[in-house]
Amino acid sequence: MKKTTLKIEGMGCVACAQASEKAVKKLNGVAEAHVNFATEKMTLQYDENHVSLEEIKEAIKKAGYQAREEEQTKKVQIPIEGMSCAACAAAVERGIQKLEGISTVHVNLATKRATVQYDPGQVKIAQIKDAISKAGYTPLEITKDFEESRQNEEQNEIKQLKRKWILSAVFSIPLLYIAMGHMLGLPLPGFLDPMQHPMNFAFSQLILTIPVVLAGNRFYTAGFRALLRRSPNMDSLVALGTGAAVLYGIYGLYQIASENTTYVHDLYFESAAVIITLILLGRYLEGRSKGKTSEAIKKLMGLAPKTAIVIRGGQEIQIPIEEVEVGDRVVVKPGTRIPVDGEIIEGETFIDESMLTGESIPVEKKKGDTVIGGSINKYGTFQFRATKVGSDTVLAQIIKLVEDAQGSKAPIAKLADVVASYFVPVVMVIAILSGLAWYFAGQTGVFALTIFISVLVIACPCALGLATPTAIMVGTGKGAELGVLFKGGEALETTHHIQAIVFDKTGTITEGKPAVTDIIPAEWIEESELLQIAASAEKASEHPLGEAIVNDAEEKGLEFLKIDHFRAIPGYGIEASLNGEPIDIGKAKLMKDKQIEIKDWEAISERLASEGKTPMYVAIGGKPAGLIAVADIIKESSLDAIRKIHDMGIETVMITGDHRRTAQAIAKQVGIDSVIAEVLPEEKAEAIKKLQAEGKKVAMVGDGINDAPALAQADIGIAIGSGTDIAMESADIVLMRSDLMDVAVAIQLSKSTIRNIKQNLFWAFAYNTAGIPLAAGLLYAFGGPKLNPMFAAAAMSLSSV
Numbered sequence: 001m002k003k004t005t006l007k008i009e010g011m012g013c014v015a016c017a018q019a020s021e022k023a024v025k026k027l028n029g030v031a032e033a034h035v036n037f038a039t040e041k042m043t044l045q046y047d048e049n050h051v052s053l054e055e056i057k058e059a060i061k062k063a064g065y066q067a068r069e070e071e072q073t074k075k076v077q078i079p080i081e082g083m084s085c086a087a088c089a090a091a092v093e094r095g096i097q098k099l100e101g102i103s104t105v106h107v108n109l110a111t112k113r114a115t116v117q118y119d120p121g122q123v124k125i126a127q128i129k130d131a132i133s134k135a136g137y138t139p140l141e142i143t144k145d146f147e148e149s150r151q152n153e154e155q156n157e158i159k160q161l162k163r164k165w166i167l168s169a170v171f172s173i174p175l176l177y178i179a180m181g182h183m184l185g186l187p188l189p190g191f192l193d194p195m196q197h198p199m200n201f202a203f204s205q206l207i208l209t210i211p212v213v214l215a216g217n218r219f220y221t222a223g224f225r226a227l228l229r230r231s232p233n234m235d236s237l238v239a240l241g242t243g244a245a246v247l248y249g250i251y252g253l254y255q256i257a258s259e260n261t262t263y264v265h266d267l268y269f270e271s272a273a274v275i276i277t278l279i280l281l282g283r284y285l286e287g288r289s290k291g292k293t294s295e296a297i298k299k300l301m302g303l304a305p306k307t308a309i310v311i312r313g314g315q316e317i318q319i320p321i322e323e324v325e326v327g328d329r330v331v332v333k334p335g336t337r338i339p340v341d342g343e344i345i346e347g348e349t350f351i352d353e354s355m356l357t358g359e360s361i362p363v364e365k366k367k368g369d370t371v372i373g374g375s376i377n378k379y380g381t382f383q384f385r386a387t388k389v390g391s392d393t394v395l396a397q398i399i400k401l402v403e404d405a406q407g408s409k410a411p412i413a414k415l416a417d418v419v420a421s422y423f424v425p426v427v428m429v430i431a432i433l434s435g436l437a438w439y440f441a442g443q444t445g446v447f448a449l450t451i452f453i454s455v456l457v458i459a460c461p462c463a464l465g466l467a468t469p470t471a472i473m474v475g476t477g478k479g480a481e482l483g484v485l486f487k488g489g490e491a492l493e494t495t496h497h498i499q500a501i502v503f504d505k506t507g508t509i510t511e512g513k514p515a516v517t518d519i520i521p522a523e524w525i526e527e528s529e530l531l532q533i534a535a536s537a538e539k540a541s542e543h544p545l546g547e548a549i550v551n552d553a554e555e556k557g558l559e560f561l562k563i564d565h566f567r568a569i570p571g572y573g574i575e576a577s578l579n580g581e582p583i584d585i586g587k588a589k590l591m592k593d594k595q596i597e598i599k600d601w602e603a604i605s606e607r608l609a610s611e612g613k614t615p616m617y618v619a620i621g622g623k624p625a626g627l628i629a630v631a632d633i634i635k636e637s638s639l640d641a642i643r644k645i646h647d648m649g650i651e652t653v654m655i656t657g658d659h660r661r662t663a664q665a666i667a668k669q670v671g672i673d674s675v676i677a678e679v680l681p682e683e684k685a686e687a688i689k690k691l692q693a694e695g696k697k698v699a700m701v702g703d704g705i706n707d708a709p710a711l712a713q714a715d716i717g718i719a720i721g722s723g724t725d726i727a728m729e730s731a732d733i734v735l736m737r738s739d740l741m742d743v744a745v746a747i748q749l750s751k752s753t754i755r756n757i758k759q760n761l762f763w764a765f766a767y768n769t770a771g772i773p774l775a776a777g778l779l780y781a782f783g784g785p786k787l788n789p790m791f792a793a794a795a796m797s798l799s800s801v
Contacts, residue, residue, distance in 0.1 A: 001031060004053065006042040008035060009066040023063035027051050042067070068119060076125060078114045079140040080132060082222055084235050084283070085109070087424045088137065091226070095135035099123050110473055136225045158284065165280040168215040172270075172277040175208040179270035198264040202253045205269040209246060216242070216276035232424045238279055240428070241456035245272035248449055268446075271453065303374035304395055308339035311383070328386045332377045340373040340389045347382030351375050427772065431455035434776040450786065454775035468757050475753030483721075483736035484746045491732035495716050495750035497697045498650060501743065502676075502688060502710070504702035505656035505663060508720060509670060509740070510632040512703075514544050516552035517613055518629035520604060528558065530626045534618050536561040537576040537583045541568060545614060546585075548630045573616065584619040591617050591624070598624055612665030638670045641740035646671065648747060653691070655684055655710070684710035701743055718743060 008020055020042065024033040029050025035042045046056065053069075060067040083089055089107040092114060096105045101122025107114045116128055129139035178201070182188050194201040213220075216238075223239030226232050245268035252263040307318050311329040321339050324330065329345070332338055338351070350362035353375040362378045365371060371384055374395040390396065435452035439445060472489045479486050486492045506512050521530040535553030538546035539560055553560070565577040572593070573586015584594055588605065591598045596619045598605075604627055608615040613629040642652055655676045656663045663677040676687050684700075688710050691698045700707070700714035711717030711731050719731035720738050735742040780786045 001045050002048050004044050004046075004069065006044060006057070006060070006067045006069060008040050008042050008060065009068070020060050020063050020065050020067075023059045024056055027056060027059055030056070068121065074120055075115065075117050076128075078116065078125075078128065078132065080107070080112055080114055081138040081140055082218075083107075083109060083112055083137055084222065085424075087232065088222075088226070088235075091135045091229070092132055092137055095131040096128055099127060099131055102128075136222065136229055161280060161284040164215040165277065165284050168212040168273065168277040168280055171208045171211045172273040175205055175212075175273050176270050178208070179205055179267065194264045198256050198261045201264060202249075202256050202267055205267060206249065206253060209249070209269040209273050212273040212276050213242075213246060216280060219276065219279070232428060236424065237427060237456040238275070240431075241453040242272040242275050244449060245269070245275075245453055248446075268449070268453075271450075275453075303337065305337040305339050305374075309333070322390070324386055324389050326386055326389055329383055330386055331381070331383050332371075333381050334377055334379055336377055338371050338373050338375050338377060338384075340386050341393045342371055342384035342386045342388070344369050344371060344382055344384045347380055349380040349382050350378045352378055427455065430772060430776065438777060447786075451775070451777050455772060458771040458775040468760070471753050471757045471760060474756075475749055479746070479749050482742070482745055482749075484742050484749060485734040485736065486746075487732050487734070491716060492750055492753055494697070495699070495733070495747055496754045498699045498716060498747060499696045500651040500653060500691055501645060501699045501701060502653045502655050502691065502714070503672070503740075504684075504700075504707050504710075505654055505658060505666060506632060507703045507738075508701055509638045509654065509666065509672075510634055512632065514548040514614075514630045515633050516548055516628060517631045517633065518608060518615075519626065520629075521626040522624060525620070525625050528556070530618060531556070531628070532558045532561065533578060533583060533620060533625075534585055534628055536563055536578065537566065537574060537585055539563070540566040540576075541574055543568070543574075545616065545630045546574065549616075549628060581621045582619075585616055585628075588617065591619060594619065594622070596622060596624060600624075601627060609661065610665060612662045612669070614662075634666060634669055635738070635740065637739045637741045641744055642670045642672060644741070644744040645747070648744070650747070651696075655679060655687055685713040688713045699743075701740070703738070718746065 018035070021033050021035045024030055024042070024044070027046075029047040030044070031047065032045040033042060042060075044056065046053075057067045080092060083092065086109060089109045092107045093105055096102055096107075096114060096116060099118075101119035103117040103119070105114060105116045114128075114132070118128065132139040177186065178188065178192060182194065191197055191200050192204060219235045219238040220243065223232075223235035223237070227236045227239075249267045249269040249272070252267050255263040304321065306321055308321050308324050308328075309316050309318050309331040310324060311317075311331060316331055324340050330339060330342060332349075334349075344365055344367050346367065348364075348366045351365050351371060352362045353372060365382075370387075372395065373388075373393040388394070431452050434455050435448040438451050439448035468489075472492060475492050476486050476489075479492075486495075503509050516531075519527050519531055521527045531549070531553050535550050535558065538549045540563070541547070541550075561578055563576050563578055563583075564580065565575075567575050569575060569586065569590065572590040573584065576583045576585075584590060584596065588598060588602070596617075598617055601617065601624055605615040605617070608627065608629045611631075613631040615627050615629045618625045618628060645652055651674075652672045653674050653676060654663060654667045654672045657679055658677060660675070660677040663675045666672075667675045679687060684707065688698055688700055692713075692715070697715045699716040699718055700710045701718045701720065702708075702711055703720045707719075711719060716733060717731035718733045718735060720740075720742075721734070721736045733746050735746070777786060
């Protein structure tokens with residue numbers, strides 16, 4: 001029998017799911033077929049000797065639906081060269097989306113890569129790359145060490161921009177002096193005097209402009225290519241504006257050569273050169289600031305050591321980390337990084353996990369404990385068995401999570417993308433109309449050209465395209481440094497809307513393991529003696545409450561006494577004997593059955609129960625010896641975390657399968673607003689739905705398998721670090737530490753990032769809205785100054801930075 005999962009497309013309701021299920025079940029050889037309408041997946045079990053997968057797909061097709069193997073959907077990240085603004089990113093997205101078999105595509109201008117989900121049965125990577133090339137950009141090789149190579153490429157690109165900017169500045173400064181210096185009364189050599197030697201004056205400017213134009217050649221190649229494809233971008237604006245200035249200058253030079261020397265005052269070479277120089281400077285500074293947003297991934301990648309010491313054939317040998325296999329016995333020396341994930345089999349140590357969890361205090365580790373690759377071994381030498389290697393390690397998963405999050409789009413980004421795609425063509429129309437309007441209003445061709453160039457150059461949509469991705473990269477990167485992992489831009493954006501947070505009790509608000517909280521002895525016995533006798537009796541018990549008493553005695557260094565007899569009474573407690581004397585530990589019911597008088601202790605027992613503790617009576621020799629209370633103790637950070645969440649104006653709810661009285665006692669201690677108690681695991685998701693039905697945006701914080709449905713149901717699922725893999729898979733945010741303070745950190749980080757995005761978008765919109773009318777000559781029309789294209793270029797560059 002073979003098992004497989006098919007993705008079913010075209011289902012509109014539960015009846016569709018049933019129809020496709022029935023169609024498959026009719027086939028001979030199909031043992032099981034189950035369709036999950038929510039996930040649009042069919043789980044199949046069939047005999048390959050009687051029926052093929054193709055026949056099953058054909059049966060589904062006849063039923064009116066499309067089936068494909070789930071494994072067929074792949075995700076790839078393709079680095080792209082040549083993108084400079086949001087319009088470029090939009091053009092690439094459009095080009096890829098036209099292909100058959102593309103599920104989703106996101107092009108991130110900040111990381112310069114396209115994240116594409118596609119069906120390899122319908123489209124190949126070569127075709128996707130071809131679509132990128134046709135859109136006018138260069139797809140780069142997809143390498144295993146993509147992130148590292150991308151960062152190296154970025155560094156080289158930043159260095160190249162710096163060189164080009166310096167080169168253009170070296171020629172632009174003397175050009176500016178020659179063109180403008182005489183107007184300011186600065187001395188010029190006689191052979192460059194515009195009145196005496198106009199040809200020398202004009203020709204020297206052309207000579208100085210050529211190297212600057214060559215330094216900015218990419219604006220022309222990319223800009224005009226985009227124009228020809230009818231998807232103009234930022235480079236198109238610069239190419240048109242500066243190209244028009246240079247061509248007009250050459251025309252002026254021709255007029256001067258024809259002895260029409262009046263054109264000596266109408267040369268615009270210096271404008272073209274200074275615009276290119278300023279935009280190159282802007283691109284260089286922009287590249288540097290974008291480079292800084294990838295610091296989180298660089299730091300995480302730097303955590304992985306390059307080699308590991310393993311024991312092979314009884315010898316310690318050093319091998320590359322890529323060669324470590326699951327099951328290898330790995331040796332770790334003091335002060336070195338742990339190469340992969342594993343379980344300690346020999347030795348004890350303290351490990352610094354701060355770069356992964358944010359926890360600064362080294363954690364004690366002994367035989368049987370797990371270790372995480374990338375963390376630092378502080379003291380002892382130990383050996384561990386490798387359990388996860390390569391892309392399966394915690395560190396690799398975190399890097400992938402951060403990469404995916406940084407490559408994803410927040411819903412707010414789509415607004416900027418839409419605006420940017422329409423923006424450039426609109427600006428070109430405004431530039432042409434403005435120039436023509438001034439010309440027909442009686443101004444000179446030179447004046448009209450100045451207006452045309454100014455509008456084109458000032459209206460760069462770069463700031464719009466960068467506003468969101470850079471903020472998301474910084475937000476998710478900062479989160480990773482603090483041990484708060486967002487699984488995408490959408491999670492980062494939605495978190496700041498949260499109005500209510502539902503907390504699981506056990507393991508989330510509490511430690512998840514019972515501990516002794518109170519020991520109240522009778523007058524005739526010491527506290528330590530009561531604990532010693534109770535622990536000795538409970539030593540043979542497997543009950544968690546008994547285990548808590550034993551652990552407490554061990555921590556206090558008490559010696560265990562030899563017990564003569566032991567019997568567990570399910571639902572009541574235990575009975576034992578020490579030196580022939582009976583010992584009874586358990587509920588009030590047990591004491592009453594044994595006819596032990598506990599009336600004087602009932603008030604104390606009720607007080608302890610009201611505090612959320614489980615009181616256990618201890619009787620020795622048939623008379624009460626005292627009470628021992630056990631509780632799942634509250635985490636140290638829970639109280640402060642709930643207080644901080646309340647300060648943000650967010651409602652808090654606790655959900656648990658525990659008794660209502662216990663749950664309310666714990667909720668009261670930490671200050672939680674309301675309690676949902678005595679619920680089964682599957683009812684937790686229903687409780688979330690009820691809160692959502694009240695119109696609230698709800699987050700769920702949990703750690704166990706039983707929390708997974710509720711985490712998936714919530715608007716934002718938050719899994720804590722000590723949790724299960726299933727809980728983490730269902731969550732939108734993973735907290736590396738088991739600390740509730742990080743819930744507040746996640747919300748604060750989301751609020752800060754969204755505030756930053758909104759500020760970026762506001763200034764980008766406001767700047768362009770205000771800048772274009774100025775460049776179009778609005779002030780000049782009312783007697784004010786005309787905006788020089790050079791100032792327009794400077795302002796445009798600064799808007800992106």
